[in-house]
Amino acid sequence: MLKGKQIPKIIWPLLALAAILLFNLLFTDHFFRITIRDGHLFGSLIDILRRCAPTMIMAIAMTYVIATGGIDISVGSVLAISGSIASLVVWGGSTNYLAGDDEAIYAAVGLIILIPLLASLALGAFNGLMVSVVGLQPFIATLILMTAGRGIAQLLTGGKVLNFSHAGFEFVGRGYFLGIPFPFILAMLVLLLGLAITKLTPMGLYIQAVGGNRSASQYSGINTKFVILFVYIFSGFAAGLAGLVMTADITGADAGFMGLYMELDAILAVVIGGTPMEGGKYNLKGTVVGVLIIQTLTTTILTRGVPPEYTTIVKAIVVLAVLIIQSRKVRELIEHRTMIRAAKEAESV
């Protein structure tokens, strides 16, 4: 009997990433050059790691949400709320910083980070309760916060762009640790946190079970409401953290535009990574690669000086190509062919 040689699914997004990198190796000068300046690594590749961090943080949490059969489209707005609160805290709660005495009211880094994160956890819990207890469809439940959230963020900042300079807090978005951009280290920490929760506790199994068959999960004794609540809280937390990174990076919060459409990038990364939208399975490594694909693509387009009006189109075409390669039909076709070839080889031996 032929032993089914299963091609691991991660191979497809990895191939796509390799293809984009190969393109750059051939056609983009200095893309792979990494230099050391002031003890920090510099170069296009390092830039990719730094810039992809907010999306990666959100996409990791989004992977779990999608694995339960849900979706969280409010993360962009939660990000904006978190960033706005952070800027507010920097200014001691005052939006009148332009009036003058701005030196005295700078807050401690701990507070600037803690308060927005607590708010984001609460927002995630709101989403989770809407989905698990109230029973709203995830898309609708998180649509509420997606639209209302941006309004809340703008109300918080009084419609102003809150700029600041705060050496301690800026490190979150701009710093380097052991030469590596700090935001990327944060993203890796979120990845580790996610892995710890899902591998060291049964949460990973429960998430897949709930996404695969909620009714059967309930019959198995799983507290399905709690599992669903958890993934949305984690997603809220991740969006809040991403908001801190972005705010610290641009040293300001523009409530109207921060994180706009980023929920779509996060969802796209999850899907490119091979996690099915219908839930029941997830591929965390795939998500990480998916984020890298999106960011590498964006950086490539920018460094090659493609006119900005084309960037979204180019991005869409590449993403479409990746998704087509990954589609079950195409994959089955390829696997079928390799199986036939293997069978023929086995016969000829």
Next chain:
Amino acid sequence: MSEKLLEAKGVSKTFPGVRALSNVDFALGRGEIHGLMGENGAGKSTLIKAITGVFPRDEGDIFLDGEVIHPHSPMDAEALGISTVYQEVNLLPNLSVAENLIIGRQPMKRGCIDWKTINNDAIKILQKFDINIDVTELLGSYSIAIQQMVAIARALELDSKLLILDEPTSSLNLDEVQKLFIQMRRLKEEGQSIIFVTHFLDQVFEITDKITVLRNGEYVGEYNTADLTKLDLISKLMGKALDELKEFEHIAENKVDEDAEALLCTDGSGKAGYLNPFNIYINKGDVVGLAGLLGSGRSEIANMLFGIVKPDKGSMSIRNKKIKISSPAQALKNHIALCPEDRKNEGIIAGLSVKENIVLALQVKQGWLKNINTRKQNELARKYIDMLDIKTPSVDQAIENLSGGNQQKVIVARWLATNPELLIVDEPTRGIDVGAKTEIQKLIVQLAQDGMGVLFISSEIEEVVRCSNRVYVLQERSVVGELAGSDIDEHKIMHTIAGKGE
């Protein structure tokens, strides 16, 4: 013109792993109301779907008016003159009642839809059923019963050769059923032929001329309704001739051990509108059977004991200690396990592997902090794969790739792994082949002999008789009888089910 309106000869249909119809015959005369009966999984719906073109038949021929038909879709069938009302309303709740009644054949007036005529026509159609409602309201704003009546009215209005009513009465009350029957009789007088699928014995005796019985996808026979008694029909549905029943071999120990340790006992547990208060007890080493027709409350008892549904009256005790069970997790902690009835929707978790499906309930029982690691998972899975002889290429195989019987064994393994003291199995052998069926029955008896208490629920009475040492009989959501030891036989159970009417 052929004598029969519709004839099916040797129709077979196989789904992956299941032979749903095997060489089934069916014949419907003109102006006849013909009951199609069978237990769940007997193949009634499959036959209807083959006739209405929901899927193609594998073998056999279907003749309408003497000509072979091959409908490719329900629309196709409707064009041939076959109109169908399904159990679940499949009209459009987002349109008005009138639109639902007239859709597809709207009268036009000067290039515009003639709403006035539509609404008046709709009112007239519904008046035949004594339904006086605002036909311009959305269909979805009315009760399921009204919606079902609208669906029936619509089907009756279509000028069709053949009308199929697939369990249309399950959501209707007695009054509404009578109104439907009046219309059916009127149509019959006009020469309309009707296939009537139902679970309700009384109804089938009241309205039909002939009855065809299917069992396990096979044709059992066609009977004149007038020649059948209720008990005859039950025995045909269940699949044992009355005189054969006594010879059936017991595999259960036929004695009731009076000294056995009490495991579970209910005292008037019940919930309004769900299950009437019931008293049952299960001791260690018992296999207690629950027998009764579909909808008699069998699964409802299981759901209540397992905490899926909370009782609103009565009490329950485990090992003589009063206890309230309000969630499956709590039931698990009290060493109760339920292998649910609906394997596909309540049992297997399709995305997960065999091993993950097995460890799931044990993991829940152990709690959040004691994670079962991969090595342990593999060990457990291998243990139960050996013990239950589950046929799977590996522990990591996706469960949906297993056959129905093996999937069922995986679900049984899931619950055995939790080391239960009381195991509730609801239809553990439904839809699986004979070999696997016997294995599961033997396993259940063996588990009881090892000291477990088992509540055994099945729609197949022979199976209940075979495995149980006590049986509770259910009827209309109440426990109506109890049989023990050598008193258990199919005849007695059927008599109890059929009630005092016989």
